[in-house]
Amino acid sequence: xxxxxxxxxxxxxxxxxxxxxxxxxxxxxxxxxxxxxxxxxxxxxxxxxxxxxxxxxxxxxxxxxxxxxxxxxxxxxxxxxxxxxxxxxxxxxxxxxxxxxxxxxxxxxxxxxxxxxxxxxxxxxxxxxxxxxxxxxxxxxxxxxxxxxxxxxxxxxxxxxxxxxxxxxxxxxxxxxxxxxxxxxxxxxxxxxxxxxxxxxxxxxxxxxxxxxxxxxxxxxxxxxxxxxxxxxxxxxxxxxxxxxxxxxxxxxxxxxxxxxxxxxxxxxxxxxxxxxxxxxxxxxxxxxxxxxxxxxxxxxxxxxxxxxxxxxxxxxxxxxxxxxxxxxxxxxxxxx
Numbered sequence: 001x002x003x004x005x006x007x008x009x010x011x012x013x014x015x016x017x018x019x020x021x022x023x024x025x026x027x028x029x030x031x032x033x034x035x036x037x038x039x040x041x042x043x044x045x046x047x048x049x050x051x052x053x054x055x056x057x058x059x060x061x062x063x064x065x066x067x068x069x070x071x072x073x074x075x076x077x078x079x080x081x082x083x084x085x086x087x088x089x090x091x092x093x094x095x096x097x098x099x100x101x102x103x104x105x106x107x108x109x110x111x112x113x114x115x116x117x118x119x120x121x122x123x124x125x126x127x128x129x130x131x132x133x134x135x136x137x138x139x140x141x142x143x144x145x146x147x148x149x150x151x152x153x154x155x156x157x158x159x160x161x162x163x164x165x166x167x168x169x170x171x172x173x174x175x176x177x178x179x180x181x182x183x184x185x186x187x188x189x190x191x192x193x194x195x196x197x198x199x200x201x202x203x204x205x206x207x208x209x210x211x212x213x214x215x216x217x218x219x220x221x222x223x224x225x226x227x228x229x230x231x232x233x234x235x236x237x238x239x240x241x242x243x244x245x246x247x248x249x250x251x252x253x254x255x256x257x258x259x260x261x262x263x264x265x266x267x268x269x270x271x272x273x274x275x276x277x278x279x280x281x282x283x284x285x286x287x288x289x290x291x292x293x294x295x296x297x298x299x300x301x302x303x304x305x306x307x308x309x310x311x312x313x314x315x316x317x318x319x320x321x322x323x324x325x326x327x328x329x330x331x332x333x334x335x336x337x
Contacts, residue, residue: 036062044102048084048124051094056085056130067109067125078120087130089202089210089236096234097208099124108234110147110173128173131236136161142199144239147175163242166191175201175235183240186315189270189278190243195222197241205233246319249276252326253334254314262312265330269316274325277317286313 039060041049048057058064059082068079081104086092099106104123111129119125131146134157143165145154152170166187168177177183178201184193191197201213211218219232256262262280269275287301304310313334316326327333 044098044104045082047098047102048082048095051091051098052084052086056087058083067127068120070119075120078122080121080125081123083125083127085127085130089204092126092204092234092236093208093210095124095126096204096206100208108147110176111150111171126234128175133237136163136242138163138242141242141244142239143242144237145174146237147173147235149174151177158242159245161242163244165240165242166197174240175238178238178240179231179235186277186279186317190273190276191241199239199241201235201239202237203231203233203235210236248320249317250323250335251277251315251317252323253281254316254326254330255308255310255332255334256312256314257309259312262314266314268329269314269326272325275316275318275322277315279315281313281315283311 042059045057045059051057061079064079064081064083067083068077084095086095096106105121106124106126107119107121108126108128109119128147131148132153133144133146134149134154135144136157137143138161141163143154143158143163150170151165151167151172151174154165154174155167155170158165164187166183166185167174168183168185174183178198182194183197198213202210203213204210213219213221221229221232254262254265256265259280259282266278266280269278283301283304287297287304291297291300316322318326323335
C-alpha cells in the first residue's frame with residue numbers, strides 16, 4: 001500500500017527552510033527589478049482602518065493572496081477584496097456593521113485553514129489572529145480564550161496551573177473548533193464532548209449585536225436538529241472547563257492482532273471508566289507517525305503486522321491505578337508512552 005507523508009516527513013524530507021530562503025531571494029530580486037505597484041486606499045478600506053487602525057486592514061493583493069487559498073481540495077483560489085484583523089469584540093461588531101453598510105459579504109478565519117473550504121469571501125476576511133487573550137480561573141476550573149488562541153497555546157497555559165483542557169489538534173483554534181465541529185479528542189473518554197466542556201461563549205451576531213450564550217434570549221446551540229446548523233454569528237470568546245491532573249499519569253500501548261479486538265477492549269475500558277485518554281490506533285497511523293520517511297513507514301508497518309502480528313493498538317493515558325487495572329486485564333503492554 002502507499003503512504004501519505006507523515007508530519008515528520010514533511011519537515012525532514014522537504015526541508016522547508018531551504019525553500020523559504022530561496023523564495024525570499026526570489027522576491028528581493030523581483031522587487032529590485034520591478035518596483036511594486038502602490039495600491040490606493042478606497043472608501044471601504046478607509047472605513048475599516050478607522051475601526052482597527054492603518055496597520056490592521058488592507059486591500060493590497062500581495063497581502064490578500066495569503067487569504068485566497070485553503071487545504072480544501074474541491075475549492076478554487078478566491079481573492080478577497082479586503083482583510084481586516086480586529087482586536088476586540090467591539091471592533092468585530094463594527095466590521096460586521098460596516099459590511100452591512102457597504103453590502104459586502106464577509107467570512108472569518110482563525111488559524112487560516114479549513115478542511116471544508118469555508119474561509120473564502122469576495123468581500124471582507126476577518127482574521128482573528130490578534131485576539132489572543134487567555135484568562136485562567138483556577139478557583140472555578142475554567143479558562144476563557146479569544147478566537148486567535150490555538151489548542152496548543154491554551155493547553156500550555158492550563159498546564160502551568162496544574163490543569164488540562166479537552167482540545168483537539170495543537171494548531172487548531174479553540175473557538176473555531178467549538179463552532180465548526182465541537183471539541184472531541186482522545187481526552188473525551190473522561191471529559192465528554194460538546195456542551196460537556198463549554199461553559200459560555202460570546203458572539204457577534206449578523207446584526208452586529210454582542211451577546212453571550214447565557215443570555216436569556218440567546219439561541220440554544222445544543223438543541224437537536226437533524227441537519228447542519230448555521231453558527232449564530234462570530235465567536236469572540238469561549239469559556240471552557242479545565243481538569244486537574246494527578247502528576248502520575250503515563251501512557252500504555254496495548255497491542256492486538258485485529259482491529260476488532262482492539263476496539264472491543266477500548267469499549268470495555270470506557271464502560272469501566274478506566275483511563276483519561278483513550279484511542280484505537282491502526283498500523284498505518286502507528287508506522288507513519290513513528291517514521292521520518294515513507295520508506296521507513298512501510299518497513300515498520302511490515303514488522304508490526306508480519307513479524308509481531310500487531311494490527312492495532314489501544315492507547316490509554318491514566319494514573320497508576322488505571323495502569324495497574326489495564327495490566328490485570330491483558331497479557332501484554334508497552335509502558336512509558
